[in-house]
Amino acid sequence: MSDLLDIRNLKKSFGALKATDDVSLTLRAGEIHALIGPNGAGKSTLIKQIAGGLRSDAGSVHFAGRDVTPLSTVARARAGLGRTFQISSLAMEYTVLQNVLLGALGQDGGVMRFFRPIMARNDLRDRAMTALTRVGLESHAAKRTADLSHGQRRQLEVAVALTLSPKVFLMDEPMAGLGASGSQRMTGFLDGLRSEAPILLVEHDMDAVFALADRISVLVYGRVIATGTADEIKADPAVREAYLGEEEEA
């Protein structure tokens, strides 16, 4: 299997703190690769380094065979990195539909159109509505984003990423705040999504991670201490000590 995303020896320090300490990992076509680790392990920092927006001190990010390390967030998004944020990052004054339309517009690229109403762009609307329907938000299309529940915002984040038809998804805690049934639904959804594009999934919900992940990497203090299948990770003594032990057996 080919590696769509190939992260090599990434480093990032904030003063004396090594937030990302020589991290290498890969994402293969068709897989879900989960990134887990305790709070402050550097998961979100790593996602920012991959998606752009945070320059790495050293190392490189290769995406679809191309070195994207020097590229901006915008260029990486255009190349096909679809990101969702840990803390929902949406246009809050906009309706739900407008937010997904923005994604569809980004995928279309035709932003320098000044006269024709965006609502008359049936192609973009269809694309946007399809994405909303897939995450189950279609009945909320006309709602203001600021009025959505926390969980619905998470779904909207995923819907916007879907409109981009990315080659790879980078998802930072898509289950957070979804509740048990929402979490289950999202798990089912992501399970099907991997055949479209592989997912690098940062997640705290261990049930979801073990249900979904083909491979799991454990990040502790900016370092990957183990990578393997769910069973391998569960059995890994270093992981148990550093992370899983307390939470899973409590």
Add this chain to the structure above:
Amino acid sequence: MISERTVNIFLFALLPVTVLAAWLLDEPFIITLATKAAILALAGVGLNIALGLGGLVSFGHAAFFGLGGYAMGILASHAQSYAPLMEVPFLIEGTKSMPVIWLVALVTSALAALAIGALSLRTSGVYFIMVTLAFGQMLYYFAISWPAYGGEDGLSIYVRNGFPGLNTLDPVQFFLIAFAVLTVGIFLAWRLARSAFGLALSAARQNAERVETVGLGPYRIRLVAFVISGAMTGLAGALFADLNRFVSPTMFSWHLSGELIVFCILGGVGRLYGPVAGAMLYVLLEHVLGGLSAYWHIYLGLLLLLVVLFARGGLIGLLSGREVAHE
């Protein structure tokens, strides 16, 4: 409460109705005031594309207003002195034709907005405000110290420029020209706000990170918005100079940049008719309060304070009962 659309229709009709009444009552001064309000409203509608839609608090839009004014002043002064503007390498003569002057004003202010925007949009927040202010003041002092076109004293144009088929010296006809241009400006701003570009521009104001994540560059979008905004304000400057038959460096001054922002805030930031309401209210207050006291700006200041504290949606928000402007 009244819907925002009703308020807009009312505001739009207010100027021509006022002018009709003034014409019937034979009050040419009122017509001139209404014309001034229409032209300032156009400048405000231009600024509002950057300020309201794009969230770019430009404190230097007087630069474009002044450039439009000087485009008119320079072209018309050469036409009235029969001295060509330039002979080498090719001949450029002055002109008294409004459409040509408008075109020159649009192009000049658009180019200036491109240059100023390209530099100032690398900053944000309070730095953006300061950089745009600095550019405006640079042009202000340049105009003051440039003797060729009147320097500090400004430039007088003896006869108002012409428009094919119309008598521009007739206040009603000149009002109709200004009002027609304002109508086109509002229409374009309305379409822009609903276009693909408007969606991305407003999104960049709300959340730039979101726009980047979908693969659109906020800088480029904002720069184009700034150019469109500056060009519209520049066109208003040309009309304003024609109204007064006079241009002076005060058109470049930061007071004017501030007044344009005040129009937007008084009327309602980000609302299509916000600057229209604001400019009309401003001209009205200037006339009414200015007649009572030379220090009428104190009352304007108080009003602005009240609007900012208690009516965040501006005049239109107050009338239509909606605080937040959105689709």
